[in-house]
Amino acid sequence: MARSLVDLLITHAAEHPDRTAYRFLVTGDSDGEVQDISYGRLADRARAIASWLQDRGLTGSRAMLLYPPGLEFIAGYLGCLAAGVVAVPGVPPRGRSHNHRALTRMRRLMADADATVILGGREVIDALGTMDQHLPEPAEVTRVATEDIPDDLSADWREPTLDADTVAFLQYTSGSTSAPRGVMVTHGNLLDNERIITQRMGHTSDAVAAHGGELFVSWLPVYHDMGLIGPVLNTVYLGATSTLFSPLHFLQQPGRWLDAVSRYRPHTSGAPNFAYELSLRHATPAFVDGLHLGDWQVAFNGAEPVRAATLRRFADTFAPAGFRREALYPCYGLAEATLMVTGGSPGAGPVLLDADGPHAGAADAAAVGTGRPGPGLTVVIADPETHEELPDGEVGEIRVGGASVAKGYWRNALATRETFRAGVAGRDGRLLRTGDLGFLRDGELFVTGRIKDLIVVDGRNHYPQDLELSAETAHPALRPGCTAAFSVDAGVEGEQAVLVAETAPDAAAEADKITDVVRRAIGDTHGLAVRQVVLVRPGTIPKTSSGKIQRHACRAAYLDGTLSPIGVPAAG
Structure with a gap:
């Protein structure tokens, strides 16, 4: 039985060394330059990076990952896991133009994680040299461009001692008004959530094979949980193939997303609600006419409120290209639960709820269901003050339990106790306080907002x-x-x-x-x-x-x- 994603990577590399793991659209265009990496090559690079980290006695330490969009991040991330080093994905700097707020956040993350090494691309590592006044002293933090780590170090790799409770990486939650909080995601958390994503999104071996092994198309940032745990890590979990490109290239030309889906015909692709809206604003009749979206099985929508109006308009607009309303897949998750908590049944379409109850229509003001809890997860709606469980239909705080719930916040016992150790009257065990408001109806979760934003x-x-x-x-x-x-x-x-x-x-x-x-x-x-x-x-x-x-x-x-x-x- 696999103990970590590294075990699965090595297995895929041994069984299918020439299979493409990831391709990267360099310009964001499907007909532009494409870089790809096979499972055999990816495993070699991960082991070489891991060996470099091990030789410097960094096992157990934290490594800040600062990469531009591309394939090198994946090798660096998996190299950390293979070395027993705790990866800390961060937003890469953009030379002198990097704004003060982003630099301040990067420095806070490095200090909070107590990072002893920075892994990045060559341009990023060079750019850091112009920002020394914003970073810890150079002598305190080793910096390396992982492209420069030689391949032959792969032979010196030593398998680390890992178990389900070993921290794999720190996922820092976003927030500019409070101190950063690093969610401690363990190897067990990762494997459990990949299992849930696979089951909930219908990523069966037959379904993946029916798409020629093409699993995801994604432009989501890989330093964030939705872009990393979903498209990147579910790919290596299953030994499939996925297509990636830069978030900036999507924002510059939103049509690139659906063009890539049309070209590579993946089983799954998705984004927050705003991305569907941007796609709609750039959907000319000529553009829609050139797309082929009939093979798209799961169009997930999460990370921000899902709008019924957006779902309706997207399905109507892209129906001429073969897109099916049933492919729309609202879901809910958060970093503290690794990623996915609830999702629908592939092919069932979204559940909408208005004043008259569930219906198959498209009322723009309808509440949108985000699906049911993944297998092994428990979702409870509780009164945030009395901690009593609320009945179906009543709005309260969403609380989550299960093996995907992370270990806690890095070096923050108080916040860990407040967030990860909540009780609910009449129930055994501890639950995660999400801070989100919602209600359950016939097992379906409807998210209504944030407690503090009300x-x-x-x-x-x-x-x-x-x-x-x-x-x-x-x-x-x-x-x-x-x-x-x-x-x-x-x-x-x-x-x-x-x-x-x-x-x-x-x-x-x-x-x-x-x-x-x-x-x-x-x-x-x-x-x-x-x-x-x-x-x-x-x-x-x-x-x-x-x-x-x-x-x-x-x-x-x-x-x-x-x-x-x-x-x-x-x-x-």
Whole structure:
């Protein structure tokens, strides 16, 4: 029985050394330059990197991984696992243009993890030389471009002592207003969650074989849990083939995603909801006419609120290309549970719920089900204050138990106890407090928001994502997935809602008109008067590495007066 993903990698390399493990689209274009790596080559590179780490006595230490998008990250990550070194994926710097906030975060992560070595690509390692003032002293941290580690070191690799409880890597949760928290993901956590992903997404040997071994197409960042645990590691778990490209290339031309799906015909591909919206905005009739999406079995949608309107429009728009509504696959997960917690049944389509109950229609305001717990996982809805389990249909905190739940937070016993050791009245064992709100209906999980993001005005609860959706659909100038709603203390007036939305700079001339439209839409739909609507430039609103809006950070910027609004925002 495999003890780690390294065991599986070596097995695949022995049985199918020439099989392509990953291909990387260098320019993001399916007809452009392609780099690929076989299982035999990947195993050799992982063992060579592992041997280099072992020779320097680094087993048990932490290694910061700073790679640009590409295949070298995968070899470096698996090399850490093969050496018994704890990998710490990070966002790579981009030379002198790397912004101060990103550098500060990188330094915090390195310090918190107590990293003793940095693995990266040549350009990244060279760039770090211009940033020494932002990093720990060079003498304290070894830096190496893993491309320069010779292949022949592979022969010197020594199999490390690993068990299910050995920490494989630290997945740092995103957050700009609090100290970084590194989730300790063990080798046992990884294997269990890969099992769940495989079962929940229907990655059977027959299904993969029917797609010629093509498992994923993904542009998701590999330093984040959804891009790493899903497309990258489920591929090596199963010995399949996946196609990757850079997130930047997707953002530059969203059509590249569906073009790659059309060309390589994978079983599974997906992204957060905003990516589906971006794809829709660039879906010209000519583009749709050139696609072949009939083989796409699982179009997963997670990491941020899943919109019923997005699902409907995506299915309708790409139906002429063969896309089936049944392929839509809302799901739910978080880093503290390794990745996947709930997902639907492949081919069943999304479950929508409105005031009249479940239906097969496409009401834009319907709640979207995120599926059922993976086998071996327990999901409980509890009152966050009394810790009592709530019945079906009642909203409370989502709590999770099972072998995929991580070990805790790195060197943070207090946060570990608060988050990973929650009890529920009448139930044995400990559960993970997710901080997410939701409810269960006939076993299906519906996620409604975050506990700390809830907006309470005049005694009424408002979920920020509902306000954000109403704003984004009210006027086309607002960018999808780039709106933040939060509340502020207005003194004698009490809590008041504020909405910040990204829009194109050329919308400044119509700022007043846009804000009026947004105000009316929120007032009509939610019966809520917005204190202020602030329009800002693209890229202004803070987001996590997976694309989630950081509402608390946006609120802090609003209160500090550092948002730099477009035009003059209208005050209420």
